[in-house]
Amino acid sequence: MVWILTGAVSMKGEEKGKMNQEISLPSEAGGWRWDGKEMNYDSRTLFKYIDGAAELYLAYGFQSLTVRRFEKSNQPPMMVELYEMASSEDAYGVFSFEHQDEAVGIGQGSEFGGGLLRFWKGKCFVSVYAEGEGAEVESGILTMGRGVSNSIPAAGAEPILVGFIPGKNVGLVDKSVRYLRSHVLLNQRYFIAHQNILNLNRKTEAVLAQYLQDKQKTQLLLIRYASLKEAGDAYQSFMKAYLPEAGGRDRLRTEDRKWTFARQRSEFVVIVFGAPTEADAEALLKATEKKLPRGR
Amino acid sequence: MKDKIITRRDFFRVTAGAAMAATVESGILGEVRAEPTAKVVLIRHAEVLGRQDKVQGEILQSMLDEAVKNLLETNQPMEAWKRFFKSSDVVGIKSNEWHRLPTPKELEAAIKRRILNAGVAEKNIGIDDRGVLNNPVFLNATALVNVRPLRTHHWSGVGTCLKNYISFVPDPWSYHDEGCSPLGKIWTYPIVKGKTRVNILSALTPQFYGRGAHFFDRRYVWSYKGLIVGTDPVAVDAVGAHLLQTKRIGFFGEDRALDVAPVHIMAADKKYHLGVSDMRRIQLIKLGWMEEVLI
Numbered sequence: 001m002v003w004i005l006t007g008a009v010s011m012k013g014e015e016k017g018k019m020n021q022e023i024s025l026p027s028e029a030g031g032w033r034w035d036g037k038e039m040n041y042d043s044r045t046l047f048k049y050i051d052g053a054a055e056l057y058l059a060y061g062f063q064s065l066t067v068r069r070f071e072k073s074n075q076p077p078m079m080v081e082l083y084e085m086a087s088s089e090d091a092y093g094v095f096s097f098e099h100q101d102e103a104v105g106i107g108q109g110s111e112f113g114g115g116l117l118r119f120w121k122g123k124c125f126v127s128v129y130a131e132g133e134g135a136e137v138e139s140g141i142l143t144m145g146r147g148v149s150n151s152i153p154a155a156g157a158e159p160i161l162v163g164f165i166p167g168k169n170v171g172l173v174d175k176s177v178r179y180l181r182s183h184v185l186l187n188q189r190y191f192i193a194h195q196n197i198l199n200l201n202r203k204t205e206a207v208l209a210q211y212l213q214d215k216q217k218t219q220l221l222l223i224r225y226a227s228l229k230e231a232g233d234a235y236q237s238f239m240k241a242y243l244p245e246a247g248g249r250d251r252l253r254t255e256d257r258k259w260t261f262a263r264q265r266s267e268f269v270v271i272v273f274g275a276p277t278e279a280d281a282e283a284l285l286k287a288t289e290k291k292l293p294r295g296r
Numbered sequence: 297m298k299d300k301i302i303t304r305r306d307f308f309r310v311t312a313g314a315a316m317a318a319t320v321e322s323g324i325l326g327e328v329r330a331e332p333t334a335k336v337v338l339i340r341h342a343e344v345l346g347r348q349d350k351v352q353g354e355i356l357q358s359m360l361d362e363a364v365k366n367l368l369e370t371n372q373p374m375e376a377w378k379r380f381f382k383s384s385d386v387v388g389i390k391s392n393e394w395h396r397l398p399t400p401k402e403l404e405a406a407i408k409r410r411i412l413n414a415g416v417a418e419k420n421i422g423i424d425d426r427g428v429l430n431n432p433v434f435l436n437a438t439a440l441v442n443v444r445p446l447r448t449h450h451w452s453g454v455g456t457c458l459k460n461y462i463s464f465v466p467d468p469w470s471y472h473d474e475g476c477s478p479l480g481k482i483w484t485y486p487i488v489k490g491k492t493r494v495n496i497l498s499a500l501t502p503q504f505y506g507r508g509a510h511f512f513d514r515r516y517v518w519s520y521k522g523l524i525v526g527t528d529p530v531a532v533d534a535v536g537a538h539l540l541q542t543k544r545i546g547f548f549g550e551d552r553a554l555d556v557a558p559v560h561i562m563a564a565d566k567k568y569h570l571g572v573s574d575m576r577r578i579q580l581i582k583l584g585w586m587e588e589v590l591i
Contacts, residue, residue, distance in 0.1 A: 254305055
């Protein structure tokens with residue numbers, strides 16, 4: 001049984017969002033029944049719902065948020081949050097940003113841990129959680145998640161850029177891939193500089209990933225700019241601010257006794273941070289260059 | 297110095313303990329001052345949480361009373377409360393209503409009870425969080441109590457007392473730069489400046505780790521059964537952040553990084569001169585239950 005969103009009672013004081021009207025969230029799953037109310041938020045009102053941290057979603061092209069509460073006797077209430085983002089790449093980005101737990105096969109990418117289910121499908125990012133715990137609750141959360149996933153009709157593409165980073169054969173750390181659209185978020189996952197020295201913006205895409213090299217974690221940052229010129233400007237900005245002593249070279253052993261490499265390849269900028277040796281950095285960089293589109 | 301770009305390499309250039317200080321003092325956040333000290337009380341009680349972490353109100357009241365008595369070094373708790381408030385005060389209790397880990401109602405009630413006992417009229421006492429800018433008590437307040445749970449936070453590293461005054465500004469998103477370093481600025485605005493009599497961190501069930509904007513995970517919440525109390529919000533926050541860090545190290549075997557480092561605490565000290573952030577200059581008085589006290 002499904003209810004069309006337009007049949008929901010919107011909570012007083014909250015604006016109706018612009019969520020895709022084709023999505024019909026479940027009204028019941030695993031014995032938890034929707035209480036009939038619905039909270040909707042747009043980019044102006046999202047701050048009311050999220051405790052001072054709406055920027056995460058706004059950075060990924062947030063469009064709308066729909067929140068529903070489900071109840072079951074003698075069980076804690078369950079919450080479903082459905083975020084509609086600007087694109088499927090953005091939905092993937094929100095998911096990737098905090099990814100740390102094991103997948104449970106829901107949507108196009110999922111994780112479940114600590115009573116929190118997170119997944120993405122199409123343009124949507126979804127979280128499901130309960131205000132209590134127990135085996136029945138966990139089972140209910142997963143059942144609810146499957147129901148919500150089924151209600152999202154269309155799948156969407158993962159960011160193409162993610163396919164350009166090397167895989168486990170060169171030490172990619174499981175669940176470490178982050179797809180980023182702003183320097184603020186990049187800094188949260190790997191601090192580079194207070195200022196936006198890589199000129200990241202909504203038109204750029206970045207992938208940050210960890211690799212294990214000689215039992216040490218090395219960071220790979222791959223950025224695609226909207227144009228060759230923008231990539232060139234960003235590369236020069238980075239070299240000037242971060243590696244001013246490189247003297248025209250693309251590498252430097254920094255104060256932590258590790259290697260930082262940076263190269264521009266057409267509209268891409270590839271940076272390796274914290275490689276234990278020069279050879280390790282070179283190998284990771286070359287493996288990345290090899291995967292970039294030919295002719296670039 | 298104003299335009300200096302602070303990079304990751306600046307952190308490599310100094311030892312780990314001094315790295316953030318070097319960054320903070322390098323121009324973006326102001327100069328170092330003299331070295332005052334601060335006093336903070338940590339009090340715990342093994343029985344303050346019952347089944348399913350139900351707060352035991354009477355025990356919590358006794359913990360709070362004992363904390364303020366020791367903080368102000370009075371013979372009786374009410375002597376301390378009466379030093380905080382006079383009967384003519386209008387008192388706003390700035391709480392925190394985040395639905396996953398709110399300030400316990402029992403703690404709000406315990407505070408209000410003692411303010412009433414100090415002679416303040418009930419109509420002149422308000423408890424609020426996100427509505428403070430529209431609450432007449434807070435708009436006319438002569439005194440504030442700052443109370444909230446201790447937890448990690450997506451943008452500020454830790455959600456503690458300094459962060460709790462974000463509700464006093466209409467544009468909270470404007471305070472998120474540089475790990476929420478500008479949070480201390482809020483404390484200089486007339487609506488709050490000089491009014492805070494006591495800061496209370498509820499460490500009954502703190503959250504020591506978290507990911508992302510709306511994150512709550514029971515794996516990272518533990519029954520610590522404590523309160524952290526002081527008149528210096530920076531010192532109270534420094535103790536709280538230190539406790540969370542110590543718990544993370546014990547739990548993960550390393551100090552697993554937060555979404556951001558809680559640099560706003562040091563900024564509140566070094567730039568806004570709101571208190572003491574250096575643990576070496578904080579006198580921590582530990583009372584009550586000491587099992588797994590961690591700090």
